[in-house]
Amino acid sequence: MSENWKNDTLAAQALGHVDRETGAVVPPVHLATTYVRDARSPDPASPLYARTDNPTFAPAEALLARLENGADALVFSSGMSAATAVVMALAPGAHIVAPGVMYWAFRNWLVDWCKKHGLELSLVDATDPNAIDVAVIPGKTKLIWLETPGNPLWTVSDIAACAVIARNAGAKLAVDSTVATPVHTRPLDLGADIVMHSASKYLNGHSDVIAGALACREQDDFWAAIKQIRAQLGTILGPQEASLLLRGMRTLPLRVKRQSENALNLAYRLEDHPAVSEVLYPGLESDPGYITACKQMKDGFGGMLSIRLKDGMEAAIRVTERTKLWKRATSLGGVESLIEHRYSIEGPDSPVPDDLLRLSVGIEDCWDLLADLEQAFPG
Known part of the structure; x- marks a missing residue:
C-alpha cells in the first residue's frame, strides 16, 4: 500500500x-x-x-x-x-x-x-x-x-x-x-x-x-x-x-476516536458533579499528566477514566449495582461500556483508592451513559 x-x-x-x-x-x-x-x-x-x-x-x-x-x-x-x-x-x-x-x-x-x-x-x-x-x-x-x-x-x-x-x-x-x-x-x-x-x-x-x-x-x-x-x-x-x-x-481508529470523545465529554461533566470527589483522566486540564499527554497523544486521550465517590467505598459499590447501561464487568476497550470497583477486585493490598470506580467508555450515546451514571449516584 x-x-x-x-x-x-x-x-x-x-x-x-x-x-x-x-x-x-x-x-x-x-x-x-x-x-x-x-x-x-x-x-x-x-x-x-x-x-x-x-x-x-x-x-x-x-x-x-x-x-x-x-x-x-x-x-x-x-x-x-x-x-x-x-x-x-x-x-x-x-x-x-x-x-x-x-x-x-x-x-x-x-x-x-x-x-x-x-x-x-x-x-x-x-x-x-x-x-x-x-x-x-x-x-x-x-x-x-x-x-x-x-x-x-x-x-x-x-x-x-x-x-x-x-x-x-x-x-x-x-x-x-x-x-x-x-x-x-x-x-x-x-x-x-x-x-x-x-x-x-x-x-x-x-x-x-x-x-x-x-x-x-x-x-x-x-x-x-x-x-x-x-x-x-x-x-x-x-x-x-x-x-x-x-x-x-480494521475498525480500530473509528472505535477509539468515538470512545475518546465520549470519555472526554463524560470527564468534563463529572468533574463538577456533587457526588464525585475527583475525576482521573489525562484529557482534563486539571490532570497532572495533561501537559505530557498533550505532547505525546493525538486525536484524543483514550476511552478510560476513573472517578472517586465523595461518600466512599460503599457508595461506589452501590453505583455499580444501580447502573443499567454500564455493565459491571472486568476488562476494557470493548464497544460496550463497563464499570468496575477495582479495589474489590484487587484486594486489600491494592494501591487503588477504595472509593474509585474504573470506567471503560464504549461507543454508545454519551448522554445515555451520563444519564445512567447520574441516576445511579447517591442523591
Missing part, C-alpha cells in the same frame, strides 16, 4: 490484503498445525509447525507493525503472555524499573518472578522521569517498563524522556500502550524499543478474543530472544482468534 496513506486507511483495508488464490478481501483462516516442506532445502520463511508460526498471524502482525511504525510485530495468546515474554528474555541478575501502580496482574507476576528468578526490581513513580533516572543502576538496569496511561489511575509517563534515560543506561524501554493504542500514541516514534498491547482490549474491541501483541523498533538479539520464548512456550494465538483480532483492528 502507499507509504502516504494514513493509519485509518491502512487499518480499514488491512494493508490492502487480497487473497492471491481466491481474490477474497478477507484473509483466510489456516487451521493446519503442520506444513509440507522441501526434503532437501526447506525454505526458512515457510511455515513449519503451528506452535512457532501460522499464516493466519501474518496479516494482524503486519498491520500492527505498520500502525506502530515498527520493524516487526508478534501476536500472543494473551496480554500477559506478551508482557511476560519481554521480562523472560532478560538474563538473570538484570535490574528492572517499573511503575508502582500499573495493571495489577502483571505487577503481581513481575514482583513474584523477580524474587524467584534472580532479577532486581525497583517500583517507582513513573510519572516522574527523575524518579526513574534515580532508580537506574548503571550497567545493571536492562529494562524500563512503562504503562501510559497507567491503569487504573490513568497517569501519564513521558515516553521520550524515559527513552533518553534508557538509552544512556544501555537498557530497553518497553511501553504498555494498551489504552493509548497507535491511534493516540506511537511509543516507538518517541524512542521506545518495544510497545506492548493487551490485544483483548482496544485492538480487538469486541470482548470476544483474548490476545496480546508486541511490536519492536529494531529486530535485534533481544527481539530474537522474545520470538524464541514465544515459540518454546507455545504462547501463540489460535488461528480463529487471530482472524477475529484482524477484523477488530
Whole structure:
C-alpha cells in the first residue's frame, strides 16, 4: 500500500490484503498445525509447525507493525503472555524499573518472578522521569517498563524522556500502550524499543478474543530472544482468534476516536458533579499528566477514566449495582461500556483508592451513559 496513506486507511483495508488464490478481501483462516516442506532445502520463511508460526498471524502482525511504525510485530495468546515474554528474555541478575501502580496482574507476576528468578526490581513513580533516572543502576538496569496511561489511575509517563534515560543506561524501554493504542500514541516514534498491547482490549474491541501483541523498533538479539520464548512456550494465538483480532483492528481508529470523545465529554461533566470527589483522566486540564499527554497523544486521550465517590467505598459499590447501561464487568476497550470497583477486585493490598470506580467508555450515546451514571449516584 502507499507509504502516504494514513493509519485509518491502512487499518480499514488491512494493508490492502487480497487473497492471491481466491481474490477474497478477507484473509483466510489456516487451521493446519503442520506444513509440507522441501526434503532437501526447506525454505526458512515457510511455515513449519503451528506452535512457532501460522499464516493466519501474518496479516494482524503486519498491520500492527505498520500502525506502530515498527520493524516487526508478534501476536500472543494473551496480554500477559506478551508482557511476560519481554521480562523472560532478560538474563538473570538484570535490574528492572517499573511503575508502582500499573495493571495489577502483571505487577503481581513481575514482583513474584523477580524474587524467584534472580532479577532486581525497583517500583517507582513513573510519572516522574527523575524518579526513574534515580532508580537506574548503571550497567545493571536492562529494562524500563512503562504503562501510559497507567491503569487504573490513568497517569501519564513521558515516553521520550524515559527513552533518553534508557538509552544512556544501555537498557530497553518497553511501553504498555494498551489504552493509548497507535491511534493516540506511537511509543516507538518517541524512542521506545518495544510497545506492548493487551490485544483483548482496544485492538480487538469486541470482548470476544483474548490476545496480546508486541511490536519492536529494531529486530535485534533481544527481539530474537522474545520470538524464541514465544515459540518454546507455545504462547501463540489460535488461528480463529487471530482472524477475529484482524477484523477488530480494521475498525480500530473509528472505535477509539468515538470512545475518546465520549470519555472526554463524560470527564468534563463529572468533574463538577456533587457526588464525585475527583475525576482521573489525562484529557482534563486539571490532570497532572495533561501537559505530557498533550505532547505525546493525538486525536484524543483514550476511552478510560476513573472517578472517586465523595461518600466512599460503599457508595461506589452501590453505583455499580444501580447502573443499567454500564455493565459491571472486568476488562476494557470493548464497544460496550463497563464499570468496575477495582479495589474489590484487587484486594486489600491494592494501591487503588477504595472509593474509585474504573470506567471503560464504549461507543454508545454519551448522554445515555451520563444519564445512567447520574441516576445511579447517591442523591
